[in-house]
Amino acid sequence: MTTPRAEDLADARTQSPPAEAVAVGGGGRGGRFAALGQGLQQLLAFGTLIALMIIFFIASPKFLTITNISSILLSTAVIGILAVGTTFVIITGGIDLSLGTAMTLCSVVVGLLLSNAGLPLPVGILGGLAMGALIGFINGFNVAILGLPPFIATLSMMLVCQGLALVLSGVKPIYFTGVEGFSKIALGEIIPRIPNAVLILFALALVAGIILRKTILGRMTYAIGSNEEATRLSGINTRRWVLAIYTLAGVATGIAGIVLAARLNSAQPQLGVGYELQAIAAVIIGGTSLLGGRGSILGTIIGALIMSVLINGLRILAIQTEWQTVVVGLVVLVAVFADNLRKRRAEGGGRH
Amino acid sequence: MKSYTKAAIAVTAALVMALTACGRGEDSGSGGGGGKGDLDIALVSKGFQHQFWQAVKSGAEEKAKELGVTMTFDGPASETEVDSQLQMLQAAIERQPDAIGYAALDPEACVPLLDQAKQADIPVVEFDAGCNSKVPVTICKTDSKVAGALAADHMAQLMGKKGKVAIVGHSQINSTGVERRDGFVEKMKSDYPDIQIVDIQYGDGDHLKSADIAKAMIAANPDLGGLYGTNEGSAIGIVDAVNELKLPAGKLTIVGFDSGQAQIDAINNGVMAGAITQDPMAIGRCTLESAVKATKGEKMDAVQDTGSFWYDKSNVSSDEIQPKLYK
Structure with missing residues (x-):
């Protein structure tokens, strides 16, 4: 990481084009090293995915059928959407433990609006997204403005959401049986054989990828994660950007809540605990660093696919549930180890 | 100064949330008959969220009304919260009710508390799931x-x-x-x-x-x-x-x-x-009735199967x- 020179800082303050200022964090040799490392990690993750698929195909010819591939993609949708949103948060060096239950709360809100209040479909969808954005905004406010550690701030939010989902639903599932076309959001097939939930995941990933790589928001995400202090000293209001990033991740949580509710055709208030850890695991497997500053949406999608291919393959082979959990745990461990190894090498390289 | 204000806002918000949460919690706490001299039965369930536990609760309330006793019904937010359920059981024992009905989340963790209930001379009946203890006199459950x-x-x-x-x-x-x-x-x-x-x-x-x-x-x-x-x-x-x-x-x-x-x-x-x-309502009715019998020292079968039904x-x-x- 290059230290910003005084002239750069002065420039940034007077002219304040944020994109220029952040180039301080992203450019230079260190940046190229990081980019190379990132490409390598993605390649590694992609190779793992292909290797897994080949192994499972050899072990059971039933693995690689069109129906099963479609099942795998559908089972990736909810966790994948959560993972894409939270990739931003993790790149800033933060963490969001409220993902799972916040998603549940969003699905309950959609249920209240559509099933209980009988409002039109678009209102329900907007309500779910707004709830997600609100939760994200509060998380962002607690982290950026009140300065609470993300772990604790979002842990509290996780509990608040879990409780509120139960209170608002009256501790009962809310069914969408009477809501015309709602389950089509997840299970309809605009493209034959590919459930809409999967299309939503890929569309969201595309948009998120563009935001992360091509917009100021994306550059801010990396800059804050690399060195929040330096970014702030460059005259950038990092608090405002962190707030925006958490809010954006919250919107993704809202989308996940809608897709989940549509797939189950019901809002299940007791669901969702533990989903955040699966989403975070997918992000880490995809090569995004928990320490912040590094990561990609493509990696996250590959990570989420690795998780669901692995779980589906083990299930096809009728491996005991207990061992499935052990294997997934080990894969996360290996991913974190690989990240750590690469980081140490990069740091070593930087000093020479 | 500024951070004080923020902290104050945060604390106030938390308090408001906590208070509203309590307000909602209380009405679900107790039910059944009232009046002085009634028997007081404390039921500690595995949960209250699920409709199943709500049905157990309403079966118990129905029986409580019929027999003219007071009852409370408590349970943790999720069926993994062994610890918070034990605290509820502890609180129930300290209240010194005439009998306790208990559904164990964990068959071992509850043993010392049931011994405590015995020392306090509070008879215990179980429902749904048992504790590895000799203290309870009966259990009402689906086999x-x-x-x-x-x-x-x-x-x-x-x-x-x-x-x-x-x-x-x-x-x-x-x-x-x-x-x-x-x-x-x-x-x-x-x-x-x-x-x-x-x-x-x-x-x-x-x-x-x-x-x-x-x-x-x-x-x-x-x-x-x-x-x-x-x-x-x-x-x-x-x-x-x-x-x-x-x-x-x-x-x-x-x-x-x-x-x-x-x-x-x-x-x-x-x-x-x-x-x-x-038949969760039958579990509730059986539990409350057994609790009342237990206060009088009546003998009951160790296991009372409330039945399972194909539909x-x-x-x-x-x-x-x-x-x-x-x-």
Whole structure:
């Protein structure tokens, strides 16, 4: 990481084009090293995915059928959407433990609006997204403005959401049986054989990828994660950007809540605990660093696919549930180890 | 200064949340009759959220009204919160009620507290799930092994006593999960040798997870004839899987457990063959009645099976089944 020179800082303050200022964090040799490392990690993750698929195909010819591939993609949708949103948060060096239950709360809100209040479909969808954005905004406010550690701030939010989902639903599932076309959001097939939930995941990933790589928001995400202090000293209001990033991740949580509710055709208030850890695991497997500053949406999608291919393959082979959990745990461990190894090498390289 | 203001705002917000939460909590706390001189019965449940526990509670309240006793009903937010349930049991003992009704989340953790209840001369009856203790005088519950065997009998008959079946369980630890599975497996092994159980996996009662498990089982076993889900979430997961794969209704014989609107719908539209339901209100009534008997030192059977019942399209709206469906 290059230290910003005084002239750069002065420039940034007077002219304040944020994109220029952040180039301080992203450019230079260190940046190229990081980019190379990132490409390598993605390649590694992609190779793992292909290797897994080949192994499972050899072990059971039933693995690689069109129906099963479609099942795998559908089972990736909810966790994948959560993972894409939270990739931003993790790149800033933060963490969001409220993902799972916040998603549940969003699905309950959609249920209240559509099933209980009988409002039109678009209102329900907007309500779910707004709830997600609100939760994200509060998380962002607690982290950026009140300065609470993300772990604790979002842990509290996780509990608040879990409780509120139960209170608002009256501790009962809310069914969408009477809501015309709602389950089509997840299970309809605009493209034959590919459930809409999967299309939503890929569309969201595309948009998120563009935001992360091509917009100021994306550059801010990396800059804050690399060195929040330096970014702030460059005259950038990092608090405002962190707030925006958490809010954006919250919107993704809202989308996940809608897709989940549509797939189950019901809002299940007791669901969702533990989903955040699966989403975070997918992000880490995809090569995004928990320490912040590094990561990609493509990696996250590959990570989420690795998780669901692995779980589906083990299930096809009728491996005991207990061992499935052990294997997934080990894969996360290996991913974190690989990240750590690469980081140490990069740091070593930087000093020479 | 500034950070003080922020902290104050945060604390105020937290307080407001906590207070509103309490306000809502209180009305669910107690029910039943009132007045001085009544017996005071404290029930500590495994939960209160699920409709099942709500039905247990209303059965107990009904009996409490009938017998003119006061009761409270408490339970943790989720069935994994062993610790907070023990605190509720502790609080119940300290209140010195005339009797305690208890459903154990963990069979070992409760032992010292039940000894404490004995020292305080508070008789204890159990419901739904027992504690490894000699203190309780009786337990009111569904015999889950009998219920699992009932599910196996019906599935075997529907499949012509031959074929492959798989089980989507909800827990490999929790006693209901284990017994509903074992009762089913043992019955199949002993009475239906031509039925083969090809796979047993666990989805924690999570609809989404259970659906993905069922889909993998169907993919792995193209000649699968039947699927058994050991609780509401597992059973609905199987139904979702079949719907997502667009398999024709009835191609697979699906047997569920417990009752809820989604299962009842699946039975009515033919996707699910039938399910086993319990009688939670009877559990509640039995528990309260036994607690009152225990205060008088009356002798009771160690285990009181409140029954399990098969329901399908033909009897789902009958007078016998309707009151046993907890939605």
